Amino acid sequence: MALALVAATLSGCGGGTDEKKGKRGPSGPPQVGFVVVQPTNVPTTTELPGRTAAFETSEVRPQVAGLIRKRLFTEGSYVRAGQTLYQIDPRVYSAAVNEARGNLASAQANAEATRIQAERYRPLAEIEAVSKQEYTNAVASARQARAAVQQTRAALETARINLNFTNVPAPISGRIGRSLFTVGALVTTSQTDPLAVIQRTDPMFVDIQQSASELLTLRRALASGGVLPATAQVRLKLEDGSDYAQTGTIQFAEVTVNQSTGTVTLRARFPNPQNVLLPGMFVRAVFVQSIYKGAFLVPQQAVTRDPQGNATLFVVGPNNKAVQREVTAESTQGAFWVVTKGLNPGDKVVTQGTANLKPNAQIRPVPANSPQRVQAPQKGNGKAGSQGGGGGQDKQGTSQSGSR
Known part of the structure; x- marks a missing residue:
């Protein structure tokens, strides 16, 4: 009699487990959430490190x-x-000025004497009262005296300049x-x-470092016509994480690559009326470097990478089947990937429920973030199943009530 009761009990427990498993099993295709994508012009925001530099720097040195x-x-x-x-x-240089001034006066006096002598020799040479050679020597002496005046005048000017220095x-x-x-x-x-260093800090320069490979990629995109150049407006993030109030502009990019770092320097100019920026500060420069034409913004959770690094995603295909696509997604914009190839206007990109999704699987697509409808379990047709389910609910409710 006891063995019969044990067997009946085990049989009842097994039936209840199978019934519960049956109720937990999946019914129909999995539900996935999707977003409809449309092409747009997407600005590519770049954040790069930089250092501030004075607009002008001068070392004060003695002359x-x-x-x-x-x-x-x-x-x-x-x-x-x-x-x-x-x-x-200035004493030594003041004495040099006085000496040069005296030399100039002496040279001027000598020049006057030689000039007068040359003028006196002219009529005498015409009547051959003196030889022509003596007259020639007198004229040459007068010219040398005039040249000496110019030399001593230049020496006086040099002495005055040194005194001013x-x-x-x-x-x-x-x-x-x-x-x-x-x-x-x-x-x-x-x-x-130097004696001291003077720096002009309004405006200020910010030297931004960008890798040469990124610059080459941008230039290729610009040459192919897929990317539009953007206005070179730059914003700064300071070392404490705050934003700098003023906006700057890109001035130029250097034509050489730093051999040790492999970067190219971009120089931006910023107004600095409050002297917030100091030379040598580390900053982060944020600016729109280019604009992608006809790109798609896709939520990042929708894009996955295969072992080769290729970007893939799922779209809702005909007859509600999951279609896997390989796309080109090389940059991000906030919480989105910027997809430049592989999508068409109006595609429904699956963003939710992609964990176990397989290509060509039947799916039940709904707009992303739609609330999931959960229906209450229906009672079975059999009296035993209905009573067993009801008994289980009563016990659970009693247990919860007791715990409360």
């Missing part, structure tokens, strides 16, 4: 040798072109850094270090 007597600026301040920055001891001016307007030499230091024209 004459001597001791620094005064420093006439505040370190870190704004200086204007022509403003005196240092004063070098004792006041060291600012070559350009801009922010001056720290002074590398103090009062009392000896400076020379052949020294290695």
